[in-house]
Amino acid sequence: MTDKKLIELINRINVLKENTDLKSTDFYFPIEISYYFTDILITLPYPTCNKDTCHFPSVCNNEKCDSSDYKILKDVTTRTFYMKCEKCNEEFRNNDKFECVDKHRNKLVLNNSIYYIFHPLLKVELNCIFKNMNLPYQIQNDSETFFIKENKLYRKEIKGKITYSWDELPAFKKAPKIEELTQIVREEYARRIKYFLERCNNRKKMCRSCHLNKKKEEICLLKIFSEISNGQAHPHSGDEFGDFVFPQQFSYGLENIIGIVKSFGTEPKSKGENFLGVLFRKLTYKNSEHLLEQFFQLSLDDSVRFVMVVSGRVIESRLESALIEIARWKQKKVVIIKPKDLISILYYYFTTVINKE
Structure with a gap:
């Protein structure tokens, strides 16, 4: 599963590298698969409202808590993710009910609530693969970054001193x-x-x-x-x-x-x-x-x-x-x-x- 997904990822990167005007490309990456990539992807949750064009952050359900700051954790029994509030430790799983800061009621959709940012170690590993495949490009560590969100792979160019x-x-x-x-x-x-x-x-x-x-x-x-x-x-x-x-x-x-x-x-x-x-x-x-x-x-x-x-x-x-x-x-x-x-x-x-x- 992971090997097939890695090959698909390389193909998708190839599309973005050869078409620099493209900001993103489709890349199916559900939590059942992303679970196995956490060592090489910076995995960060950011649940937002899915009502129309709101997109405000979701607030912890605990009535004594007002945090919208979460961490992502692994459930080894189901081999998937769940979220935990950083302030009160309340746990949240797929389809749990949420309210955004604007009081809209939502269901948590984990597949749409996580950013996967390429860790520099993954960039190095991919560059070795590109070299072995004789591909005519490398990922430029200081000047470009890649991330996955909602089943899309994004490429972003970096400008200026960081x-x-x-x-x-x-x-x-x-x-x-x-x-x-x-x-x-x-x-x-x-x-x-x-x-x-x-x-x-x-x-x-x-x-x-x-x-x-x-x-x-x-x-x-x-x-x-x-x-x-x-x-x-x-x-x-x-x-x-x-x-x-x-x-x-x-x-x-x-x-x-x-x-x-x-x-x-x-x-x-x-x-x-x-x-x-x-x-x-x-x-x-x-x-x-x-x-x-x-x-x-x-x-x-x-x-x-x-x-x-x-x-x-x-x-x-x-x-x-x-x-x-x-x-x-x-x-x-x-x-x-x-x-x-x-x-x-x-x-x-x-x-x-x-x-x-």
């Missing part, structure tokens, strides 16, 4: 690179990463204006990044829109970068990655602790142009590639800040930013 390194941002122009810090300083700030949470216990009352007060003991990653950029931290809520705003003035204009934060969390008991004497937990493609889904939700918002991911945990390369591919797919700029980068940023914050006044 990925940025942290030191390309104006706010960090004066921050030292990790190579410029002494070994003692590197080890000290690697240890300090463990103690910065995503937000403090006072967030319900203080989060939006926390960086304006001078209580040095109330410190978190949101406050640090908000202070560096004179931005704003966001409290968590049912309709959360990122964790902070990080305004940056580039030569071409102002970018309000939307930040997502994952703190160090707890130290792993066994599996982890040792860096400068600290054992860091990993965020993986299979367990991103909501990072992949939150990034996806932000990417769907047309008002978001630039996303920053700040992680006190090591980000597995496969997860990082998936985030960048989603950014390519929706033409978003992205910067991913990992523990190695945080060492330089934290050093800059504590030695320079908070000592300005």
Whole structure:
């Protein structure tokens, strides 16, 4: 089944590559088949209203929940998918009833509610097949992306710069690179990463204006990044829109970068990655602790142009590639800040930013 579908997929890609004016082509891909491709496709749910031309997101059925943020899971007994609400863990299956945000009643049709985005690993695998078949083209990883939705295969060309390194941002122009810090300083700030949470216990009352007060003991990653950029931290809520705003003035204009934060969390008991004497937990493609889904939700918002991911945990390369591919797919700029980068940023914050006044 999977081999036949892969051959069909190659033929459909061939149609799009040879007819560059075509945006999409028919490709039958029901959930009974897509179930077997999750290792090479970024599989993300986005159920919307199917009434006329509404297309608003569907809202969780739990009367105590107002979320429209879901993750897709496998049901190994039926070999198909089901959805789970990220906020309340309510489960949804095919033909379950839904309401959209405009109160239209719908039935969940999973076949029409999932995006399948080609993971870069699939692009590499397909390029090897194309080469072996002596086909006259390759998928250009940085400049085109493919995805499947509602039994159609789409090809999209990417324009402009997508990925940025942290030191390309104006706010960090004066921050030292990790190579410029002494070994003692590197080890000290690697240890300090463990103690910065995503937000403090006072967030319900203080989060939006926390960086304006001078209580040095109330410190978190949101406050640090908000202070560096004179931005704003966001409290968590049912309709959360990122964790902070990080305004940056580039030569071409102002970018309000939307930040997502994952703190160090707890130290792993066994599996982890040792860096400068600290054992860091990993965020993986299979367990991103909501990072992949939150990034996806932000990417769907047309008002978001630039996303920053700040992680006190090591980000597995496969997860990082998936985030960048989603950014390519929706033409978003992205910067991913990992523990190695945080060492330089934290050093800059504590030695320079908070000592300005």
